[in-house]
Amino acid sequence: xxxxxxxxxxxxxxxxxxxxxxxxxxxxxxxxxxxxxxxxxxxxxxxxxxxxxxxxxxxxxxxxxxxxxxxxxxxxxxxxxxxxxxxxxxxxxxxxxxxxxxxxxxxxxxxxxxxxxxxxxxxxxxxxxxxxxxxxxxxxxxxxxxxxxxxxxxxxxxxxxxxxxxxxxxxxxxxxxxxxxxxxxxxxxxxxxxxxxxxxxxxxxxxxxxxxxxxxxxxxxxxxxxxxxxxxxxxxxxxxxxxxxxxxxxxxxxxxxxxxxxxxxxxxxxxxxxxxxxxxxxxxxxxxxxxxxxxxxxxxxxxxxxxxxxxxxxxxxxxxxxxxxxxxxxxxxxxxxxxxxxxxxxx
Amino acid sequence: xxxxxxxxxxxxxxxxxxxxxxxxxxxxxxxxxxxxxxxxxxxxxxxxxxxxxxxxxxxxxxxxxxxxxxxxxxxxxxxxxxxxxxxxxxxxxxxxxxxxxxxxxxxxxxxxxxxxxxxxxxxxxxxxxxxxxxxxxxxxxxxxxxxxxxxxxxxxxxxxxxxxxxxxxxxxxxxxxxxxxxxxxxxxxxxxxxxxxxxxxxxxxxxxxxxxxxxxxxxxxxxxxxxxxxxxxxxxxxxxxxxxxx
Numbered sequence: 001x002x003x004x005x006x007x008x009x010x011x012x013x014x015x016x017x018x019x020x021x022x023x024x025x026x027x028x029x030x031x032x033x034x035x036x037x038x039x040x041x042x043x044x045x046x047x048x049x050x051x052x053x054x055x056x057x058x059x060x061x062x063x064x065x066x067x068x069x070x071x072x073x074x075x076x077x078x079x080x081x082x083x084x085x086x087x088x089x090x091x092x093x094x095x096x097x098x099x100x101x102x103x104x105x106x107x108x109x110x111x112x113x114x115x116x117x118x119x120x121x122x123x124x125x126x127x128x129x130x131x132x133x134x135x136x137x138x139x140x141x142x143x144x145x146x147x148x149x150x151x152x153x154x155x156x157x158x159x160x161x162x163x164x165x166x167x168x169x170x171x172x173x174x175x176x177x178x179x180x181x182x183x184x185x186x187x188x189x190x191x192x193x194x195x196x197x198x199x200x201x202x203x204x205x206x207x208x209x210x211x212x213x214x215x216x217x218x219x220x221x222x223x224x225x226x227x228x229x230x231x232x233x234x235x236x237x238x239x240x241x242x243x244x245x246x247x248x249x250x251x252x253x254x255x256x257x258x259x260x261x262x263x264x265x266x267x268x269x270x271x272x273x274x275x276x277x278x279x280x281x282x283x284x285x286x287x288x289x290x291x292x293x294x295x296x297x298x299x300x301x302x303x304x305x306x307x308x309x310x311x312x313x314x315x316x317x318x319x320x321x322x323x324x325x326x327x328x329x330x331x332x333x334x335x336x337x338x339x340x341x342x343x344x345x346x347x
Numbered sequence: 348x349x350x351x352x353x354x355x356x357x358x359x360x361x362x363x364x365x366x367x368x369x370x371x372x373x374x375x376x377x378x379x380x381x382x383x384x385x386x387x388x389x390x391x392x393x394x395x396x397x398x399x400x401x402x403x404x405x406x407x408x409x410x411x412x413x414x415x416x417x418x419x420x421x422x423x424x425x426x427x428x429x430x431x432x433x434x435x436x437x438x439x440x441x442x443x444x445x446x447x448x449x450x451x452x453x454x455x456x457x458x459x460x461x462x463x464x465x466x467x468x469x470x471x472x473x474x475x476x477x478x479x480x481x482x483x484x485x486x487x488x489x490x491x492x493x494x495x496x497x498x499x500x501x502x503x504x505x506x507x508x509x510x511x512x513x514x515x516x517x518x519x520x521x522x523x524x525x526x527x528x529x530x531x532x533x534x535x536x537x538x539x540x541x542x543x544x545x546x547x548x549x550x551x552x553x554x555x556x557x558x559x560x561x562x563x564x565x566x567x568x569x570x571x572x573x574x575x576x577x578x579x580x581x582x583x584x585x586x587x588x589x590x591x592x593x
Contacts, residue, residue: 085477085503091470112462116478119463123435123470128555131460146561155561162432162555168463195473198509201491201502219590243591261516276590286361297590299581310569317581318573327578332591335582 020073021047021105024094025054025066026114032062035109037069038174043107044070045177046138051075051103052183055093059185067183069176074183075101077190081197087113088197091120092190098125099191104164105143107136109171118168130158131168132294143167148294170273172216173296214263219245219276222265222292223253226281226302226321230258235325236280242332248272250288266291280321284309301325352447353382355395355415356438356468358455359406368402371409373516374453381513382451383414385485392416394445398426398437404534412521412529419445419535421542428551431460435467437549440542443472449490452512454479465512475505478512 021043025036032054043050051073052066059076066074077093094117098106106121108114115131122129133145145158145167214220221240223233233247240247248265249258265272266287277295282288284300284307292298293312300313301321310316317324355378359369371379382393395410396419397403407418421437429437442450450468455461462478469476480492481500491504492511521529539549547553572580585591 088475112479115460115462116466116476119431119435119460119466120470122432122463122555123439123467126432126555128430128432129463130556130558131463149560156558157561158556158558160556195470196475196505196509198475198477198503198505201504276585297588299585305571305573310571313569315581315584316569316571317577318571319577324578324581328582331579331582335586335591 019104020049020051021107022051022053022075022097022103023071023107024090024114024117025052025062026109026111027054027056030056030058032065032069033109033111033171034176035111035169035171035174037065037176038171039107039109039169040066040069040071041177041179042136042169042174044072044179046136049073053077053094053097053188055079055090055190063183063185067181068178070179071183072181074185075188076185077188079190083199085198085200087116089190091117092197093188094121095124096191097188098164100188106164106166108166108168110168115168118166122166125164126162127164127166128160128162129166129168130160133158133167133169134173136167136169145169170294172273173275214246214248214265215272217246217272217274219243219278220248220265220272220274220292220295221245221278221280222248222250222282223259223280223321224250224282224288225252226283227253227258228322232281232322233259235322235329239278239325239329239332242329242336243276245274245276248292250282250285279309279313280325282309283307284312351391352445353385353391353393353449353451354442354445354447355379355382355393355410355451355453356442356465357395357397357406357410357453358461359397359399359403368405369399371406372453372455373518374455374513376413376453376519377515377517378451378453378513379410379413379415380517380519381483385449385483386414386416389485391448394419394447396438396441396445397421398429398434398441407534408529408532409521411532411534412525413519414521414525417535418532419537421537421539423539423549425539425546425550428554429549430554430556431463431467432555433549433553435464435471436553437542437544438464439468439471440544441537442468444537444542446508448507449483449485450474450508450510451483452478452510453516454512454514462512465510469510472508472510475509476512477503477505477509480511480513481515483511483513 023040026033049072050070052071053075055077057078108118130145132147136145149156221236223236254264271291273294275296277298279300298313299315300309301317301324305318357375360372393415394417395415398421401422452465477492479494482493484491
């Protein structure tokens with residue numbers, strides 16, 4: 001296992017036996033994602049060390065950030081293949097690293113790209129993959145993860161039966177810690193075309209200004225069948241605006257053509273896990289619940305107090321959304337206007 | 348060399364209330380429709396395939412009512428408890444058996460592991476993968492996709508064979524005549540031995556992960572608000588829990 005460079009910062013020699021977990025650092029807009037850094041911090045916290053893989057020619061710009069987040073070893077791939085579809089280079093770099101070095105645990109934050117990387121690593125190295133993990137712990141030296149099960153109020157403990165373990169964590173809410181010390185940087189070469197790479201042909205149009213992305217929103221305001229008509233959606237948009245969140249809708253709303261599919265929440269479309277989910281006039285079909293039950297705080301506004309969503313939510317408001325939502329907008333709007341603004345109770 | 352077959356991998360899902368048998372999801376129907384459009388252009392055979400319990404046969408029959416030429420189902424008691432590692436192993440064998448030019452997936456929710464599955468299958472086959480595709484066209488042995496990547500759209504391509512995951516969903520109502528016709532069509536059943544897989548390579552035995560239920564969760568601690576000041580009390584709770592602080 002040629003990880004001799006590591007001795008620069010691990011002086012007790014134990015690193016040669018230790019199993020350093022590898023965290024893939026995803027870049028978004030050229031910067032490491034908050035999720036990747038959260039996973040890095042988590043790994044450093046429970047193992048005492050962590051390796052990071054970063055694929056960009058500008059890797060130097062991020063060393064400080066990665067060390068502070070917990071990296072004790074840093075692997076980088078600075079290759080640029082202008083004609084190749086960029087994501088395939090990431091897979092080749094990972095495969096090269098895992099072929100050359102002996103990482104038995106590989107962890108990812110959650111995104112479409114990281115899921116694809118995790119899937120490829122799982123298949124190529126015949127390794128078990130657990131995903132949607134909210135937390136990981138070491139018990140008796142063995143890695144265990146926890147995630148929510150399909151049943152409300154239940155959790156699953158996940159383990160691996162293969163030598164190499166692949167984990168995708170729900171990273172949005174992982175705390176970011178600050179660590180001292182540096183890391184050794186080790187350059188790796190991507191396995192040249194481990195499999196045929198798709199070619200990147202360039203953009204077809206200018207980036208369009210679009211609504212805030214549902215999947216990454218901190219707060220989601222969602223509407224369903226309980227909305228009187230299409231104009232109610234403006235109410236939800238207004239609430240989303242004052243809380244700096246995104247609008248989501250249930251499937252019947254998309255089927256009626258009231259709102260774009262891109263905003264649909266449910267197991268058949270986008271699954272979300274924001275910090276706050278406000279469900280307005282959504283009774284809570286199994287599919288919808290599957291798409292939002294991992295939200296941290298769930299508020300449901302519904303006239304029907306025995307609607308399925310009332311059994312899942314943290315706060316259930318029995319009432320007409322057409323009255324509740326405008327009042328909520330008013331209250332939040334006033335509080336946002338400035339600390340001196342007096343918010344008077346109604347009546 | 349022109350390709351002659353397109354495989355569409357589907358995952359029949361339980362219908363809304365769980366009582367009805369599994370059906371095709373709108374994202375899978377979208378992928379099937381895309382395959383049928385490609386068939387119109389160049390006359391491929393469209394094969395829909397799934398690894399699922401026997402009850403999923405109806406969903407596969409529906410795919411034929413929609414226009415698929417053939418439907419293939421791998422179903423075996425030994426597959427119970429299979430994780431993603433096993434599912435990709437089985438699907439890759441199933442696809443390889445058909446030697447298609449192109450494999451299509453519909454985009455399931457990020458949580459369901461769909462992105463991991465199509466990437467695993469592509470990796471096992473050693474084929475290029477393009478996902479988040481809005482459209483796919485075939486030209487001179489090349490698949491060209493338009494992809495919405497975050498907020499930008501771009502074109503990417505690969506030489507066939509390869510795997511494309513399509514975004515988008517659609518539902519359509521097959522014609523009565525097509526439903527009747529599909530009743531006479533057989534859903535092909537493939538056994539594990541047809542895929543040269545032993546029971547030890549599938550199910551729990553072949554899986555790379557295991558899980559067990561533990562306690563914990565949010566059941567039973569729901570706060571219910573009602574009455575004229577419900578919105579005000581809700582606001583109070585949101586402020587108190589710091590839910591509105593960005």
